[in-house]
Amino acid sequence: MRKIINIIFIFLLIIPLSGENFTGIQIMEKVVKKTGWKDMEGEITMKITVRGRTRTRKIKLFSRKRTEDESDMVMKFLYPPDVEGTGFLLIEHAKGEDERYLYLPALRRIKRIAASGKGGAFMGSDFSYYDIGKPKLKDWNYKNLGLVDFNGLKCYKVEALPINKKIEKDTGYSKIIHWIDPEKWSIVHAEYYDRMGKIWKILEVKEIKNINGVWFQMHLIMKNVQGESVSEMKFENIEINKGLSPKLFTKRYLMQ
Amino acid sequence: MKKFMNLIIENPWKTLLALLFITLFFTYQLKNLKMNPDITEALPKSIPAKRLYDKMKEIFPSKDMAMVIYEGNIFSINGAKEISELTSILEDFPEAYSVMSPTNIKIIEGVEEGINVEEALKELPSSPEDIKKWRQRLNENPAFLKNLISDDEKSVAILVFLRKSVDEDKFAEKLLKTLDEFSKNHKGKVFASGQPVINYYISKGIARDMGVFFTSGIILIFVLLLLIFTSARGVLIPLTVVIVSVLWTLGFMAFIGKPITHATEIIPILIMAIGIADSIHLLTHYYQRAPFHTSSRELVREVMYELHSPVIMTSLTTMAGFIALNTSNMESLEELGIFSAFGVFCALILSLTFVPATLSLLKIKIGKKWREEKGRLRGFMLKYSDFLIRRKKSVAIGVAIILIVSIFAISKLNVESSQIKQLPKNNPVRKSAEFVNKHFAGTTTFYVLFEGDEDGYIKKPAVLKVMDELERYAEKLSNVGSAQSIADFIKLINKAIHNNDQSYYRIPKEIEEEKIVYFEGGKKIEEKFQVKGEKLIAQLLQLYELSSSPEDFANFVDFNYRNARVAIFVKTDEDSQLRKIDRALSEFLKKNVNGVKAEITGMAKLILIVREMTIKGQFLSIIASLFLIWLITSLMFRSPIIGIFNAMPLFFGIFLNFATMGALGIPINIMTMVTSSLAIGIGVDYAIHFIHRYIIELGSNNHYEKSIPQSMKTSGVAITFNSFVVASGFIILVLSTFKGVKFMGFLLALTMITTAFAALTILPIYFITFKPKSLKKAGQRRKE
Structure with a gap:
């Protein structure tokens, strides 16, 4: 009898800890809901360090969700001076390739940039276009690996595997593991594995801030553990859900 | 020293056991022995090109x-x-x-x-x-x-x-x-x-050479010893001494983590050829004195008492000659010097411990054949001294003619070396390198490193323009296959952005004229405007990086555009060609680069520096070793003038060495230069032995001419004999994969013969012609 009580007791302890009450996809849905926004405006400071040399870029950013899984994004470069005024426009397409444009004030012309796939490096950083976008839940099979301790924080560990080879090839990832803080439903840490199954990049989220009820990742560091680079993104003056005008996300605005 | 010798002779088993433990320790270390074919590692950091x-x-x-x-x-x-x-x-x-x-x-x-x-x-x-x-x-x-x-x-x-x-x-x-x-x-x-x-093939060559040298060295020594002593102990004792010396030395190198290089691969042969001499010396004397003894210990005691000091002396001078390689500034040559000296020291220790300990355990045995052979040689040496005394003028003229012809031959010396040509013609890597050099841009590279003082420096039109001009200039030089830099990318992007217009295949100017065409109210409007080249370049690069990846440029420019390099591919690695290109490039940089910091480096430049330094360093180390030899022998004989006599045959040997190189077209390079330094340390033994004996004879009969045959029949025989043994040891190096080492083997063998010849020809003629008082004084001192 005592044995049975013991076993029940142990089970009672394990169940809440193991987090078996949520499936992987349920967790991710909550993440998208709690950290998602309709539109945003803000400034980014991006520091990319390769082999000990650092490049700093300052960007004014506008972004909006155009449809359920398509976004638009406009970036204006504020720093360094030699690229000041250049503007970048990204129009995402769920089907077919994204449109990317760059406005070059030196030539007073807009040039289209051939899309290098969603796995391409964002601004030459360790973040890919895929990493900075909203997680595309349809592309992955999620599995809840349970509640674990992460730097003193109880977090859900969620494994994401690409649903097919195409997604794997597009993103360059054979596996992603997310650590999710169940209080804010925000990703606090992630590991990305390359197509050979070796760990490739590690994401650290240094600061999460509540802006208008949305948990926003203010400070991210992406470290390439296979190479010699690390990228840091810091957000400032973030405003969310202001109702940005669709006119912002056009080539015409890019030139202004 | 006598106390030490007694200790060894009284405790043979303990001595052998101690030696066994040391040998086991060093042999165990051999598993860590590594090969390193990278010649640039040897360069001191103080050289600018190495820093770059x-x-x-x-x-x-x-x-x-x-x-x-x-x-x-x-x-x-x-x-x-x-x-x-x-x-x-x-x-x-x-x-x-x-x-x-x-x-x-x-x-x-x-x-x-x-x-x-x-x-x-x-x-x-x-x-x-x-x-x-x-x-x-x-x-x-x-x-x-x-x-x-x-x-x-x-x-x-x-x-x-x-x-x-x-x-x-x-x-x-x-x-x-x-x-x-x-x-x-x-x-x-x-x-x-x-x-x-x-490098992989060179490492393999080094490993192969080590094996070949070691086995053929052992076989050669075995055969020689068998011919000389015709006895088991006569073969096994000296053989053990050299093998164990090699094991100790290589084990020691492995223990302190020094890899074997292209230069140090000859250490085993050096140690074998030199180390064998002492034990042959000891055994010869042992056999000579054997008929007069009944107790092994007493026989060994007498041999050791008499011979320990010349054995120590000749080992010390040899070590000094090797250590003089330290002046070369090249790490791998310094290592060659230090570890060969270490090996000679090991052989000395073993000759003074293992040899007496073993012999004192064995029963006395008397050799026969040895004496007959020696008798024949002795007869020849006596005839030879007779000839020298009678024909001293003709011999002197003969030597003078040799020297004059040598000067002519030396003037034909050329400095040339090529890493690739060190390998045999049918070696796959030599064949493929020659193929690449013939049909492609080349395998050897110069880099011109442009160092900026601020981020974005490389984006300046002026800097890029110099880089571009440098490339075009370099491509016109003979043996240059191609040149590349970030400037080529900028030209390509500039052209691409201007609708593939070939006239934009260039670096943007400081101020660039641009135009846009648009339609307004059905009218075509063309608007011209000016833009700073630097801004244009920065934006072109941004466009490229967003279109592809900044890592595409990683081999040409650093991440924040502060430093960049121009790669210049060269179709040869021969000194003379590389030097021509190097000179042309520095001339260009001097003329065209104002305010831009640009310096030449790259493998090609390092190869040049390594070779220049070696050759300069080698002249220095030849002088240093001659000086050291002079110093040691002056102290030994307590006369600076006798010191000079000791160095005389060495001068002759080195002179002839360079003359042979000039006459046969053997180029000066690292390996052939080292030959002289090594030869000095080894060759001095002959002069020391001869002078030592001559002084003793002069002290007893007080007659310059009569002392010649007296010295000849004893030490003259030993010298002739020894020089042939050592020379045949060095000849093994001819089996090497590398041309330089082959030449080295040949030259070392040759120099052994020439220094021995000089010691037995020039010294006697000089002594009987000038009758130096210093020798007589030394003889008297000796007698007292």
Whole structure:
């Protein structure tokens, strides 16, 4: 009898800890809901360090969700001076390739940039276009690996595997593991594995801030553990859900 | 010292046990022995080009590049398929940082709306038109064409840039295996080149040489000893001494983590050839004195009492000669000097411990054959001294003629060396390197490193323009295959962005005139405006980086555009050609680079410096070793003038060495230069032995001429004999994989004979002609 009580007791302890009450996809849905926004405006400071040399870029950013899984994004470069005024426009397409444009004030012309796939490096950083976008839940099979301790924080560990080879090839990832803080439903840490199954990049989220009820990742560091680079993104003056005008996300605005 | 000798003779078992333990310890260390073929490691950091080279290694992602050559029908459907298959096999190597081939090279192309950066062959071709398109696309990126496609279009090169942390030897081994597999089921022929592959073959050559030297050294010594002593102890004791000395020395090197290099690979042979002399000396005396003793211990005691001091002296002078290599400033030569000296020291220790300990345990045995042989030699030496005394004038004139002819031959000396030509003609890596040098841009590289004082420095039109001009200038120099830098990319992007207009295939000017055309109210309006070149360049680069990846430039410019390099590929690694290019480049930089910090470095420059330093360093070390020898012998004989007599045969030997090199066209290079320093340390023994004996004779009979045959029949015999033994030891080096080591073996053997000849010819003639008082004084001192 005592044995049975013991076993029940142990089970009672394990169940809440193991987090078996949520499936992987349920967790991710909550993440998208709690950290998602309709539109945003803000400034980014991006520091990319390769082999000990650092490049700093300052960007004014506008972004909006155009449809359920398509976004638009406009970036204006504020720093360094030699690229000041250049503007970048990204129009995402769920089907077919994204449109990317760059406005070059030196030539007073807009040039289209051939899309290098969603796995391409964002601004030459360790973040890919895929990493900075909203997680595309349809592309992955999620599995809840349970509640674990992460730097003193109880977090859900969620494994994401690409649903097919195409997604794997597009993103360059054979596996992603997310650590999710169940209080804010925000990703606090992630590991990305390359197509050979070796760990490739590690994401650290240094600061999460509540802006208008949305948990926003203010400070991210992406470290390439296979190479010699690390990228840091810091957000400032973030405003969310202001109702940005669709006119912002056009080539015409890019030139202004 | 006598106390020490008694201790050994009284405790033979303990001595042998102690030696056994030391030997076991060092033999166990041998498992850690490594080979290192990289000659640049040896350079001191204080040299600017070496500092730059190290800085370059830190800035750029890749240190070295391997090259894979594919020979076959390249512009065909099957050719394209095989090349792109090979490319992806190479891309899958974890050691590869990046791979550049005619199929995956990024082509920058202007299109209607912007620029396209895509691999040259995006999809496998299925028709002759596709092949044609591929060819056209390649021609749009002329900068790399010469590195990737041979002049006759019959082969392509795939460049594999290696990560810095890669074990290049292991990589080369893996690469060669992979290529072997590949050629089994493909039509094209494949082979590899580039520094990592060359180094791999050199390492293999060193390892092979060590084995060959060691075994043939042992066989040779075995045969020689058998001929001399015709007894088991006469063979086994000296053989054990040299083998154990080699084991101790190599074990010691392994223990302190020193790898074997191209230079130190000859250490075993040096130790064997030199170390054998002492034990032969001791055994000879042992056999001579054997008939007069009944107790082994007493016999050994007498031999050791009499001989320990000349054995120590000659070992010390030899060590001094080797240590003089330390003045060369080249690490691998310093190591050669120090570890050979260590080896000689080991042989000395063993001669003073192992030999007496073993002999005192064995029963006395009397050799016969030895005395007969020696009797014949003695007769010859007596005739020879007779001849010298009677014909001293003719002999002196003969020597003078030899010296004059030598001067003429020395004037023909040339300095030339090539790492590749060190290898035999049929060596696969030499063949492939020569192939690449003939048909592609070349395997040796100069880099001109441009160092800026602020980020973005390299984006300045003035800086880029100099880089571009430097490239075009370099490409016109003979033996330069091609030159590349970030400037080529900027020209390509500039052209692409201006609708592929060839007139924009250039670096933007300081102020660039641009125009836009637009329609307003049905009217075409053309608006002109000016823009700063620097801004334009920055934005072109931004466009490129967003279109592709900034890592495409990683081998040419650092991440924040502060430092960049111009790569200049050269089709040879021969000194004289490299020096010409080096001079031309520095002249260009002096004239055209104002306010821009640009310096020459790269493997080619380092090769030049290594060779220059070695040769300069070697002259210094020849002088240093002569001085050391003079100093030691002056102290030994307590007369600076007798010190000079000791050095005289060495001068003659070195003179003849260089004359032979001039006459036979053996070039001066690292290995052949070292010969002189080594020869000095070894060759001085002959003079010491002869002078030592001559002084003793002079002290007893007080007659300059009569002392000659007296010295000849004793030490003259020993010297002749010894010089032939040592020379035949060195001749083994002729079996080496490397030409330099072969020459070295020949020259060392030759110098042994010439110094011995000089000691037995020039010294006697000088002594009987000038009758130096210093010798007589020394003789008297000796008598008292």
